[in-house]
Amino acid sequence: MLTGCSSETTEQWKRLGLPPGASDRTEAMKSLWIGAWIAALIIGVLTWGLILYASVRYRRRNEDAPRQTRYNLPLEVLYTLAPFAIIGVLFFYTVEHGNKITHMSDNPSHTINVVGQQWQWTFNYKDTVDGQEGVWETGTLDNPATLWLPVNESVHFDLTSPDVIHSFWVPAFYFKLDVIPGRTNKLELTPTKTGTFAGKCAELCGLYHSRMIFTVKVVTADEYQAHLKELAAKGQTGAATGGQDATTIPGHGEQEGEK
Known part of the structure; x- marks a missing residue:
């Protein structure tokens, strides 16, 4: 107690x-x-x-019928x-x-394309880094993706999927939005505190739906830019669109249902 x-x-x-x-x-x-x-x-x-x-x-107080009322x-x-x-x-x-x-604001500070695929997430940061237009990072079943965001700076998200319907959900942001093939859903928010937060797919999307998780790291603006430069240094420039074959398990080279 x-x-x-x-x-x-x-x-x-x-x-x-x-x-x-x-x-x-x-x-x-x-x-x-x-x-x-x-x-x-x-x-x-x-x-x-x-x-x-x-x-x-x-x-009921006795055996008499109660008074009847029509309306x-x-x-x-x-x-x-x-x-x-x-x-x-x-x-x-x-x-x-x-x-x-x-x-939605007219000029958000950052734009990120979130790709939900069976069964992980890909994040395309649209910022220009060392002269390169955009950098990206993705996750696998064994190594889930991490989404980096700058604190107190507005972020616009474009949500897309190459295979089935997923749902982008970060409980600490109080926001959840479906990721639908052939359609771009949009949301915008500003992280207000630094820290590490859980993210997940909230739409049953197939065999490994329960492992379609990711981590959100809200950091300072300098740490955010430093991370983008690390991605550029690894050659992860441009944009990644996610798995093209909806039956492929990213990072495993196996088909859905195989062990």
Whole structure:
């Protein structure tokens, strides 16, 4: 019981289970999440209260048939208008917060093309490094990819896939977006704290879906540029588009289902 009073646990209760936020989009998402739970709790308590009241107030007391009522106009109006009012309020705040979460700036500081393929991630950094237009890095089942991001600088993501639908998810950013073949989905955010965060595919995409994970390292601007120069020095310049054959396991040279 005492461990439940720790500051870490208390803060987690305040977030209603959300991890600590690490991007500029987390406040809007957190507000929408907590607001929806508060609304659900109020409606739930009211509904449970009415059920208990009716169960006690109108419980069976004798063998006589209860008074029969054909309709109750005030109640029927309430039952009709109340759901519309609830839906209207939730819709308003969903749109308002959704616009903040999906807002795109005209000139983001960085652009990264994220390629989700069976079954790893490729990151194409569009920055110009030592005169080279773009650098890239990718992962394998044995060595998952690492996405490097600069703190307090806006990053625009273009999400693409050469094979099946994946989903790009970094829980600490409170953002998840599908990666769909033949379509480029976009998102933008600014990391707000340095550190290492977990990322994963949130869409069942085949045999090794559970191993389609990656790491996000949010670092200073100087460390970010130094990492890009390391990739350029390795010859990883230009852009990598991911596996062209959806049945190939990247880095293994095996077919799906083979051991």
